[in-house]
Amino acid sequence: MSSMIVLGWRELAALPGLGIAAMRAKIDTGARSSALHVESHWSYVEAGAPWVGFRLRPRRGSALVEAAAPVFDERWVTDSGGHRTRRLFIRTVLSLAGTEREIEINLADRRGMRFPILLGRTAVIGAFTVDPARSFLHGRLRRRASSV
Numbered sequence: 001m002s003s004m005i006v007l008g009w010r011e012l013a014a015l016p017g018l019g020i021a022a023m024r025a026k027i028d029t030g031a032r033s034s035a036l037h038v039e040s041h042w043s044y045v046e047a048g049a050p051w052v053g054f055r056l057r058p059r060r061g062s063a064l065v066e067a068a069a070p071v072f073d074e075r076w077v078t079d080s081g082g083h084r085t086r087r088l089f090i091r092t093v094l095s096l097a098g099t100e101r102e103i104e105i106n107l108a109d110r111r112g113m114r115f116p117i118l119l120g121r122t123a124v125i126g127a128f129t130v131d132p133a134r135s136f137l138h139g140r141l142r143r144r145a146s147s148v
Helices: none
Strands: 005-009 010-015 018-027 033-037 042-044 047-057 063-068 074-080 084-096 099-108 117-119 128-131
Touching: 010 074, 010 117, 042 074, 074 099
Parallel strands: 005 128, 018 117, 033 099
Antiparallel strands: 010 018, 010 084, 033 117, 042 047, 047 063, 074 084, 084 099
């Protein structure tokens, strides 16, 4: 077995196919699927296939990013509070700790959460292991210097 990359319980992740260079991600092996916070989303058809357009804010105070992707699936997801909702899933490239891999991620309202992206075990299995006592092992977002 090849050695796996160690992640902390929170890391910086990018979704380059969606135009997202870096955002804070919570790594949650207790969650099966991954979730991406979107401010709004809309469905449409392109070339006979279902697509979803959406807007998200990668970081607090950052500009809204608009992206679109083919709908990969739609299924029921149960959140940590036991609430079931029907969510759209897309497939996109995750860039994490110097590695890129395609993952499934659902579009969700994570407005009350501290992390705009949650990476579940299906996104990390086979490539990463998680040390829950550590965080940001592969870089941090730099805070902007405030103007005086």
